[in-house]
Amino acid sequence: MDYKIIKDRHILITGSSSGIGRATAERLLAAGAIVYGIARDHKKFEPGTKRYKPLTIDTTDFQALPRQLSELLAAHPKIDGLINNAGYGSFDGLENFSPEQIYSYINDNLTSHLVVTRCFLPHFKTKNNGDIIFIGSEAALEGGKKGSLYCAAKFGLRGFSQSIRQESANKNIRVTLINPGMVRTPFFDDLNFSPGDDDRSAIEPTDIADIILNVLIMRPGTVIDEINLTPQKKVISFD
Numbered sequence: 001m002d003y004k005i006i007k008d009r010h011i012l013i014t015g016s017s018s019g020i021g022r023a024t025a026e027r028l029l030a031a032g033a034i035v036y037g038i039a040r041d042h043k044k045f046e047p048g049t050k051r052y053k054p055l056t057i058d059t060t061d062f063q064a065l066p067r068q069l070s071e072l073l074a075a076h077p078k079i080d081g082l083i084n085n086a087g088y089g090s091f092d093g094l095e096n097f098s099p100e101q102i103y104s105y106i107n108d109n110l111t112s113h114l115v116v117t118r119c120f121l122p123h124f125k126t127k128n129n130g131d132i133i134f135i136g137s138e139a140a141l142e143g144g145k146k147g148s149l150y151c152a153a154k155f156g157l158r159g160f161s162q163s164i165r166q167e168s169a170n171k172n173i174r175v176t177l178i179n180p181g182m183v184r185t186p187f188f189d190d191l192n193f194s195p196g197d198d199d200r201s202a203i204e205p206t207d208i209a210d211i212i213l214n215v216l217i218m219r220p221g222t223v224i225d226e227i228n229l230t231p232q233k234k235v236i237s238f239d
């Protein structure tokens, strides 16, 4: 595969300040791409290159988001890739979530990706090309105890990505869903469990970044629909 072609790419990543998004930004920058990074707090990641464009945007601010993204695309029409990655985990029995918490969770982890994609799709259709990558999860494939909200969001994302793939294929837009098992990131900082310490108990965020780079440089005409990956060992530590 020709890694040099990434130098011509302008890629937007949501949730670029931490974890998978940050590792992906670093990987794409190292390969020569221009990277636009959306997060609410950029102090966590300042790569110090002009090829990284930090954008302070809350992807759940649905009043401001369409205007912010349409101004962005007008100012940077070369953007030809979107990585929908922002999100957080919340795991408990359903009855322990209030209706407001459910609403807020689905907004951050599902609806925001639908709205961001809605804003980008006309731009990619006009360009007659574009890559849209979603970070799903193994929770997009199978439900599990205390995972009702997380699985609802990730199952939804999977159905959405399949539909958008079919809707936009004739405009040369490729849609990929990546479904990782546990990845060693700050995702677990506010949770009462995390991957075991052994390096075979978690995927590294750099592994996902490498996959994303390879998806982006795949020969035009071939689409990687979905990729599932898991740590070799399933060891979970509980606090």
Ligand SMILES: NC(=O)c1ccc[n+]([C@@H]2O[C@H](COP(=O)([O-])OP(=O)(O)OC[C@H]3O[C@@H](n4cnc5c(N)ncnc54)[C@H](OP(=O)(O)O)[C@@H]3O)[C@@H](O)[C@H]2O)c1
Pocket (backbone or CB within 6 Å): 014, 015, 016, 017, 018, 019, 020, 021, 038, 039, 040, 041, 042, 057, 058, 059, 060, 085, 086, 087, 088, 089, 108, 135, 136, 137, 138, 179, 180, 181, 182, 183, 184, 185, 186, 187, 188
């Ligand atoms: N870690 C895992 O085991 C794992 C496994 C499978 C899938 N995933 C998925 O991978 C994605 C990234 O998770 P991660 O592990 O990299 O977690 P992370 O290190 O906590 O990063 C989450 C990122 O999302 C951003 N974000 C969250 N809500 C946002 C909002 N409303 N507006 C803008 N940015 C927002 C955060 O930035 P700010 O806080 O600065 O805004 C941060 O950059 C998530 O969709 C997660 O479900 C993670």
